[in-house]
Amino acid sequence: MPKQRNTKLEALLVEFGYTHQQLADEVNQTAQDVFGKPTQCTDRHVRRWIAGNVQWPWSRYLLPLQQIFGRSPEAMGFIPRNSSRVPAPPRRSAPVKEERPVRRREFIAAGLAAALGLDAIPSAGRLGTADVERIRAIVPALYNHDHALGGGALHTVAEQALRFVHYALNHCTYGSRVERALYAATGDLAASAGWFAYDAGLQEDATSLYSEALQAGMLAGDGMLQARVWSNLAMQARLLDRDQEALRIGRAAVETRQAKADPWLMSLLHCRQAVGHARVGERARAERSLARAESAYDRTNGEPAAWLSFLTPAELTGLAGATHQALGRYGQAQELTASALDMLEPRFERNRVYYTVQSAQALLDGGEVEQAVAEAGRATAIGERVQSERVQGKLDGLRQQMRRHAHVPAAADFLEQTRRTGA
The missing domain is CATH 1.10.260 (434 Repressor (Amino-terminal Domain))
Structure with a gap:
């Protein structure tokens, strides 16, 4: 052949x-x-x-x-021979101390900074559509690593890229058509950098970057970009325990013309609204939002934008679990979260940690302490491989609640083990 x-x-x-x-x-x-x-x-x-x-x-x-x-x-393009097979990894006789995650984050972050081709973005002269496409390609490259590493490994790389783009915007010349496209690409990058900062726990940086993205979206006339930023601002408000503000922002995003025209975005917005309604005790509205999210997702086709690539059936199921968790339906929340974990693709490593913590939380709130400890142990082990202060905060909160069950031997062992290792 x-x-x-x-x-x-x-x-x-x-x-x-x-x-x-x-x-x-x-x-x-x-x-x-x-x-x-x-x-x-x-x-x-x-x-x-x-x-x-x-x-x-x-x-x-x-x-x-x-x-x-x-x-x-x-799927990687390799062609098997008749005798080809992928053997299982060899078993080890003893556990090996995990030192690799930090090295991997540093390696990929450094490699990305070089591989993004930032030096190829002109610093003088006239910009054309090829330069715009080069800038647009930065965001998908970053998001491919965000799903596995978390924003803590990427926000500095994204901000570095944004500085290159700012310099080009202020020192190069370009026509009006290219100008709109440049502002749209810059806003996309600023919104992404804002998400990475948000995930890394740098909320002031995230707010500033979201503001820049909104401004760029207005200058570009890009309503989709603006709706995306509103969605992220709603998430940030919820993280900061400003639930009513989050609902108001989310409602404004849902009402935009762009959200109504894009079922991917509409599905995500309704999922997040469902969690928000549940957190303030609005059961009927939460259930209605979940139904609307499923209906919107049924209308999706093709591939979503890079920043929406995490929106899979597993994510919708996990967010439904979060909604039922906030409503106090712990059994249903745990079942949905377990189903989400079963469906989750390997590349979504950060979300695996997130939903494993959610599963442990539902079990703990439902009184299944020993099962919750087992899930918490799994979350702690895989959590070392991602750099997300948002996820780490969720894990820390679970550990604090576990203290109330310190009389249970399994919980006491978990608390002592994580205290010794600093996990």
């Missing part, structure tokens, strides 16, 4: 922001976790995979690649 270029793997490198050497380094680091020792992957291996010279890599490379991209070998 003649060799065929692996365009799927090539696209994944672009999507995740890897150079050939960076992916080889990441394969070696991931292999340390999978096999207990690194492989000897080089950029030459990566080039051969992409060129189609190697259609099915050795398992010592294939398993790390699955971990990195969260996809099956076939």
Whole structure:
């Protein structure tokens, strides 16, 4: 069979922001976790995979690649032979201390800063549509890592990118048509940087970036961008325990023409409104919002915008669980959250931590202390792999509530263990 270029793997490198050497380094680091020792992957291996010279890599490379991209070998463009199979990772005789998450965050953040191609954004001269597209491509590249790493690893990279774009806006020339597109792309980047700052616990930075995004959205005449920012501002208000303000902002977003025209956005907005209504005890309105969210999601088709790529059936189910949790229906909340975790794709690592904590919380509130402790233990273990102050705060709150059950041996053991490890 003649060799065929692996365009799927090539696209994944672009999507995740890897150079050939960076992916080889990441394969070696991931292999340390999978096999207990690194492989000897080089950029030459990566080039051969992409060129189609190697259609099915050795398992010592294939398993790390699955971990990195969260996809099956076939989805990465590899072609199995009749005897090809992916073996299970080898079992280890003793647990290995987890030091890799911080290294991985630093590695990817540093790699992204280089791979985003910020130096290619002109600092003088005239900007055209190709420059706008280059700026637009920054946001999807960042969001691919946000789902796994959390905003704590990305907000500085996003703000660095925004500085490059600001410089171009203020030192280059461009026509009116390009100007509108530039403001839309800049607002998209500012809104994304605001989300990463929000997730990292930097609420003042998030507010400032959201304000910039709103202004850019108005200058660009981009109603969708403005509706997106209103949605994020509602989430931030809820995080700060300003529930009525969050509901008012969310209601304004739902009423926008852009939200009514985009079922992806409308579904998300109604889900978040459902949680908000539940938090203030409005049961009927919460249930009505959940029904509207499902109805809107049924009308979706194609692919959503990059920032909405997390909106899957698992996310809708998890938010329904959060709604029932806020209404005090702990059994139903736990069932829905468990279902969401079952459906959640591997690439959504931060959301896995978030919903594992939610599951533990529902079990604890429902009086199932020992089961809650088991879920909390799982959340703590996988929580080390993401950098999200928002998720960490949720886990800290669960641990504080666990103190009320310190008379239960399992809870006492969990509290002591997390105290010793600083988790």
